[in-house]
Amino acid sequence: MTMLEERPGTVHGGAVRTLLRMRVREGCEDRFEDAWREAAAQIAAVPGNLKQELLRDGDDPRTFLIAADWADRAAVDAFGRSSAREMLTEALRDLREDADRSTFDLLYGVTGGEQASHVRIDIATRVGEGEGEAFERAYAVVTDRLRGTPGLIREELLHEAGTDLYHIFAEWETEQDFRNWVDDPSHADQTGPIIRWLSVFFDRKVFEIRFRPPEAGVARVNAEPAAVPAAPAAPAVVEPEPVRVPEPRPQPVVQAPPTPSPNGVVRTAKASEVLVVGAGPTGLTAAIELARRGIAVRVIDKRPEPSTQADKAIGIHCRTMEIWEDMGIVTEAMDAGTWLHGQTVFVNGTQTHQVDWSGLDELPYAHLGLPQYETERLLGAHLASLGIEVERGVELRGFQQDDDGVTAQLEYPGGTAGTARAQYLVGADGASSAVRAGLGLTFEGGLSMFPQLFMLGDVDVDWDMPPGHLLRWVRIEEGGDFTGMLVCVPLKGRNRYRIATLAPERLQKTIGSGVVPPGFWKEYDPPGLEDLQAVIDDLGPAGTTASNLRWASIFRIKHGIVDRYRVGRVFVAGDAAHLHPPAGGQGMNTGIQDAWNLSWKLALAVRGAASPSLLDSYEAERRPAGKAIVDRAVAIAFTDEMDMEDEKAQFLLEMQMTMNYAGSPLVGEVTGLDGFSGGPAPGYRAPDVLGLRRFGVQHDVRLFDLTHGTHTTLLLTADATTPKSQIMEMEALASSIREATGGQVHPYLIACAAAKVPPLVDLPVLRDCHGAFAAAYGLGGETGSAAYVVRPDGHVGFRTRPVTESALRAHLAGVFAS
Structure with a gap:
């Protein structure tokens, strides 16, 4: 393992890096590498060239990255006019499909020994206007904490001049070393100061280093940060898990059929026009909208009984209420829920924001508090009124698709095997989606994980806070570390709240390093009333008492968005497509809108009334919306939340009233x-x-x-x-x-x-x-x-x-x- 050198940090003044990304013509990969090696030998002799590397995208063997370090921008400009540059251009011109180049200022770096390197991890992130200096100071703290990380050879911070774009360019001995570091929650105190910037805009690629010619001219950049006092360790960190994103695969997906039951019974296929897998809010919405349009829809769910516990989303967004009016269940929802009409935020014990949403003319309905099990009850009853009953205890075991439809292998209660035939299949089967796995979909940039534990509880609280307000307390240390969070959402009843917060320190220290699956992962006994009371004592109003604990849970969560929403005749929606932190009910409401968007298009396709490209618009419209909402939900989890000057615009965005498809090819x-x-x-x-x-x-x-x-x-x-x-x-x-x-x-x-x-x-x-x-x-x-x-x-x-x-x-x- 490479151990980082413990030596005083320095900043390399003026050094820059150029990144040239090239997409090579199919079948020309080896010729491209040979041509670059020959040109690189000439470039190494150019004054001011520090080093060069040829990297290959680990997921796409036709995409290469040429990285070069230069003494300063003058050296880059001189190279641009040199014969060596012309030689490189000429050598590669006929071998590539496209290319783009960026030039970055090299700011900070952590450098290890001279061991041979294997992979580069390129993490891109944006910072808000005026936050560049704060981000760079926070990164300097992080580099100090990274010293001694096994497998890390070097890491550098680059900035694209004149923009808000930064790159963290890290070199690891192996991808497995990087994966081990990501999966081990013991690293949680290292990247806390920069977490809020990595949450809002994030992209990552893994490159294999293919060739590195001998370095010439000035010795290689050895930039390290100036000594910065270490900030307090942060328990709250989001770290991404590297999951490779493959090329699109439009071919049908095939899985092996399930093993027949011991008695040899196999149910015959039951035909439907659309098979919906999963009977949560997303799947039920899809089924209702298809049934409203006269489509023969079948809904299966592996859960033997509907949800009855309040361990999921609460808030019903204004746009969802408007959708429910169209569907015909908005009155029942209002009768069952309670209005959420404001928000009060405290940062480090001081109230920073208090906003009332009830007077906004743009809102057709206010924000409603309704537990997810109630949402599923209302949607399930409405679906039953349309003649469709959810088939419970039925699990999807595999599927194949062809030009005419999809054949699904099912397992019924008791282990009986069966098949179902449909024209289309909709995967709304949640975080551990069998449909997503069957399609081989991966999460863009990997799944990000909150390594720390969260806990939820349903309690009565005796404080005197504004009724109907969502309440939020956060503690952010001077160095940027996020060390405390308490979110309280009103429930129906007097002074009853759903509390979300970090689990006690005694449990944080017991976190294992095993692989955590997507979505919510419960692995600990639920907390007691005393655990919730301790957090209220720490962050909430003095003298507040919690009582009457009805339900509690402890969990970890991973979040992200898949690379595609459709493969052939199979679609994913809701948590099967995007996973959110537990902030504001974003996941459930976004899933409902996925189904709302997809179902009318799918109904036209079933009837043969859709244009050939209509179904493609589902991914084109909903995936960008899903990504924006995932990014926003992550940002909320690690900030004071009210981070926009226009609080009205922020609330309309949160309620998805201003969500739009302006970039869609369908409009x-x-x-x-x-x-x-x-x-x-x-x-x-x-x-x-x-x-x-x-x-x-x-x-x-x-x-x-x-x-x-x-x-x-x-x-x-x-x-x-x-x-x-x-x-x-x-x-x-x-x-x-x-x-x-x-x-x-x-x-x-x-x-x-x-x-x-x-x-x-x-x-x-x-x-x-x-x-x-x-x-x-x-x-x-x-x-x-x-x-x-x-x-x-x-x-x-x-x-x-x-x-x-x-x-x-x-x-x-x-x-x-x-």
């Missing part, structure tokens, strides 16, 4: 000179509007009365300048689109009070008497017609002003089969 717009003055852009949630009037209805109509349901909605508009002839043309267009999509699109005309509308037969008319729709959807001024397409999931798919028929039809062709 778009076409506008003329006037365009839209505001309103929801393509990919954003389509807001409700009050005060519409429809002939024959004696009360105001909501816009959601038109858009709610399983259909797509086409909203055509007319103002006082819209000629009658154009309104007649819009009626003909609406009729044609309705027919072309098999009734999947419901068109309406929203006309202002002054619009002159002729008698129409095939286009229902509503009046925007008070201009509320025009204001909400960016139709200020009298500039003629416009159109919005609102998808079944309530997001804007397309908009155009003026109405452009060709563009509108082109958009719909990307959704519906022609």
